[in-house]
Amino acid sequence: MADKPNIILIMTDQQRYDSIAALGFPHVSTPNLDRMVAEGVTLTECHITAPSCVPSRASLFTGYYPHTTGVLANGQEWQHTWVERLRDAGYRCVNVGKMHTIPYESDSGFHERYVVENKDRYMEGRWYFDEWDKALAAHGLVKQQREEYRKRPDYRTRLGAFDWELPEALHSDAFVGNMARWWVNTYPPTEPLFLQVGFPGPHPPFDPPARYSEPYLRANDLPLPSPARAELDGLHPALKEKRRHDVEVDHDSVAWSLDPTPDQMHRLWAHYLGNVTLIDEKIGELLSALRERGYLEDAVVIFTSDHGECLGDHGLIQKWSMYDVVTRVPTILWSTAGRFPGGRRVEGQCQLFDLGPTILELAGLTPPADFEARSLLPALEGKEWTPRTHVFCEQAGDVALGGVEFITGVRSDGWKLVHFKGSAEGQLFDLARDPGEVDNLWNDPAHLDKRRELLDVIREWLIDSNLRTRDLHARSR
Template sequence: MAARPNIILIITDQQRYDSIGALGFPYASTPNIDALAERGVVFSNCHITAPSCVPSRASLFTGYYPHSTGILANGQKWRRTWVSQLREAGYRCVNVGKMHTVPYDADAGFDERYVVENKDRYLDGRWFFDEWDKALAAHGLVKQQRELYRQRDDYRERLGAFDWELPEELHSDTFVANMAKWWVNTYPKTEPLFLQVGFPGPHPPYDPPARYSAAYLDRDDLPLPAPSQAEIDSLPTALREKRHHDVAVDHDSVAWDLEPSREQLQRLWAHYLGNVTLIDEKIGELLGVLGDRGYLDDAIVIFASDHGECLGDHGLSQKWSMYDAVTRVPAIVWSTAGRFAGGRRVDGLCQLFDLGPTILEYAGITPPASFEAASLKPALEGTAWTPRAHVFFEQAGDISLTGADFIIGVRSENWKLVQFKGTDEGQLFDLDNDPAEVDNLWDDPAHLDKRRELLDAIRDWLIESNYRTRDLLAEAR
């Protein structure tokens, strides 16, 4: 066993926990991720720190909560990461695919970056041609994107679900996997290696080649969302506004419908799950190439996603809310050389950014004392580990969250609270009796003590965070 393992970090974009067969969703065809789960350790209660791409990823790659990084919404600048510590320690650090740094091409501590960003960057305001754009142009092709989708007669009926009609090898997720395989096969073998592969999917547009979604289109047993009118009417004002905003403004080529039909939802879920199956296939190919080159002789392989997605749950589209469909993400860690036992499930609460100090410790690096992320190494190795009593999420008003300046949430093992800044509204869910998060108890007099308890937890967390990061914030000045 080497002193330091190779570390392979695979991150998908906007993938729900319940989109993987081995994680309890038998409708999904995900044999390669299932195999990772069977060999590795599944963290079944891993939650993000922010329900959108940029603040979640900045938190993951810095080790701090969004309010500590100051990155609370998409589009905010971030470029520094703990990856630089790996590079300084002798790792060859390579990124292929999406990181979502701002600017997109910041080195972010890597030796090499092959950037592939969001599939649909229309109206982004930051003209940047990534590796995928260049490949499409080299083939004389125009990317499937919003301007072209809008020309379809059925555009507003599709809810962002389209077939990829260009060559399969130029689909964004296939392209990322192929470029990663190319690098592994072509670059002279170098160890220790930190390879981060960021798949753009299943983030919308939900656009796999038709053969991937076909099997799901014919299934009549998919558990499609069916929110009641009573639930929709009880949504906080900001989320009701979001529903209408997502109808009026087609973010990521998704034109939402306030009352989608079962046929629309079937197509949406089929394309989303089809994209997941495509990514699963490419993960299998990538791991095969890594194994052939010897990189998996002693490696830590991590699979996770930056946040989830509603897909019509609660009458909502995409993210920017704090339901478990958005905050709970897959997180699987596998040691190929038996540094810790696999075939296990850890049910205690943790957060996505806890993977950062975990990676550093396996690389022989002591994480900074100010980190708010906490290493999962003890949990992986079966030694003394205390799960988090609470996990926290925060999000500033964003392009689709126009009805609130800021939302903040806390989840314990059994309860969740969400507060909307500047309003008297919030959400309070008893997760034992209401795991689907439908019955909002925020205004229920019988649960005012629980509401206060969780608001106190937020207060204490913010006080502790301010104290813990004081030196970091002083240095930033």
Template sequence: MADAGAPGEGGAAAGRPNIILVITDQQRFDTIAGLGFPYATTPTLDRLVAEGVAFTECHVTAPSCVPSRASLFNGHYPHTTGVLANGQPWQRTWVEQLRDAGYRCVNVGKMHTIPYDSDSGFHERYVVENKDRYLEGRWYFDEWDKALAANGLVKQQREQYRLREDYRDRLGAFDWELPERLHSDAFVAGMAKWWVETYPKTEPLFLQVGLPGPHPPYDPPARYSEPYLARQDLPLPNPSRAELDALPAALKEKRHHDAAVDHDSVAWTLDPTPEQMQRVWAHYLGNVTLIDEKLGELLSSLEDRGYLDDAVVIFTSDHGECLGDHGLSQKWSMYDVVTRVPTIVWSTAGRFAGGRRVDGLCQWFDLGPTILELAGLVPPATFEARSLLPALEGRDWTPRPYVFCEQGGDVSLTGADFITGVRSERWKLVHFKGSEEGQLFDLAADPGEVRNLWNDPAHLDTRRALLDVMRDWLIDSNVRTRDRQAATR
């Protein structure tokens, strides 16, 4: 990869860069060595952190895949897009602006549009989706399905995993036993490499690569998970009985639901053993290392073809994962391990100085107007997302005083119709619609979000103030986006 370099004086920075947006699925912030998690083996991402700009407090607007991605690609909060849970249709994106401005727009892998094969503003899409979606009635043969079929293979997925005697003991952690090149992340990265190396060079390029992992099942080839299985120092979750007993009813119901119903090949348990947690974390981190390796290979191909001569590479994820923290599996809650995502921006041609961290609060959908401005375009005035370009370029930039998160009832969130979260630098409040329960955390004193202060008399004023912030945000948002809403009916 070319060196990021120091800020330039005009020249290359005045043109339109190639923009490479890499989005993983369900990757926690604390999975990258360069971002302070020394247990992970992530040399490619460590280099991007060292030479780029890391936004260390970037939070999603929804703690699940589809609403989070719809929000990113539309520039609006979920209550404005109308996409509040997985499975809801969406397809229009700001990618259309890039396409109309002359960018060649290509998507390889996951985007989670519904319908899956919507063009969504791209010239070309090579779609890869969830591994066992058809069990939920979502039949669609994607590029990965076709490749496996062409090789006479049956995809590793829930239907096959259920046949294993140790299925419920695995908690979603399995070894990929088919050819390594056909693992979902290797396949998507390989297809992106194939496109880069085969398609006649075209610039400016917007390439969006959607890697399916480390979303469960946690299934890297064994060579990636084995080093983590051998480690004795992984910071494995061990929630106390007091914390579990104090969870709001909706999250208690989620725990029991996940133990009764297997989502994404994860059959959860209410009391996992240390050995089970070691295996789950080893496979999850092994998948992250696989992704890191394949990202490095893709960047090498982009460099060989000259696409990195002037480029901005953005690496991020659509949300995180509890992975046993707080006694919970997967997403759908609003703990930081779910809402806070790695967000790394790396540039060539001296577009902005690297080796920096931006610690102020921002929202994941802020990447949308950032990308448009990098391309020399003006984001729509109705956007609720705010460009991060000033922060990247070292200009005056004001962090958000609050970030917000929304989630409608979903396949694994059966105990709440709607959850709304608001977070400041110090405080987090989570509101459960129709419930007297909620969550309030002092992140300065309790960064692990263990002690719920919702009913603490000493913090009732803080609770009320944050509820007022939430109310005012919703009112302002509805007023600001009323024309957009009217235009989409």
């Protein structure tokens, strides 16, 4: 084995843990990810640090919690990353697709960036033209996005689910997968390589070419969400406000419904899963190209997502909440040269940003001492490893979260608490008894001690974080 393995980091946007067949969802076709699960190590309890794109990615690529980076909502500036350390250590660092740095085109440590951003940039960065925009323009085509979708008579009933009607190769996820494969096949072989591939999907609009969604439209056994009225009535006021907001404001071409029909839900899930299958296909093609060019002789391939998606669970759409369908992401690491044994699942809790120091150590580098992220390499190598007793999640008010200024979540192995700043109400779930997070015990007298215990955990975590990162704060002055 080489001193420095090639490292391939493949990320999707807004992909649920339960959207991969090998991870317990047999209703979806994901043969390439299934193979990675079979031959790699799956982190079954990997949770994000922020339930929206920009703060989650800023946390992942810096090694610090959102309150430390100061990036707590979409649209906030960030650009420096630990990729700079890989570049300085001799890696050829290449990004194809979405990183979601702000500004979008900052180098962030990469030698080359082929930026493809959100499918539907309506409010944010609308007039920034990425590689995908340029390709569409070169073909004389207008992107399917909010202005165009709004012209459709059934727009408000589609819930963001549409068919991609332009050439298939120009769908955002096909375009990113094809461009990554083109780079691998075209650039003179260079090692060690750090290649980050960011697929924009299955983030909405949920719009794969019809051939991907049609098999799911024909399926009659998809387990569709159907939240009870009691759960909807008992949602926190901020989430009730979010439901209303998402009906009135069509973020990402999704005009939500407070009471979607079974047919609407079926179509929504069919298009979401179709987009997942499209991405899986492109991952397979990319891995084949990497293998043919010799990069997989000694490589660590990592697959994950920046956060999940409610997709109708709890009566909600998209992210910006702290249910497990949003905070828990699929995370698979596969060593092609036996650097760590595969075919395993690591059950303990960890956080998505723990991948940062893991990648640095795989590259033979020492992570900064003040990193709040912790390396997962011992767990991968089957050595003694202590899972996180608690994982944390933070979100400032965002475009679709106007009913609250700040949300903080903490999750132990058996419990979850969500604190809404300025509200006497919160969320408390007994995950062992209620894994679907339906029965909110916040005001249950029998569980007031557990509520206080987890609030104390948040307090101690913040104090420890401020102490741990004090030198970082001093350097930033």
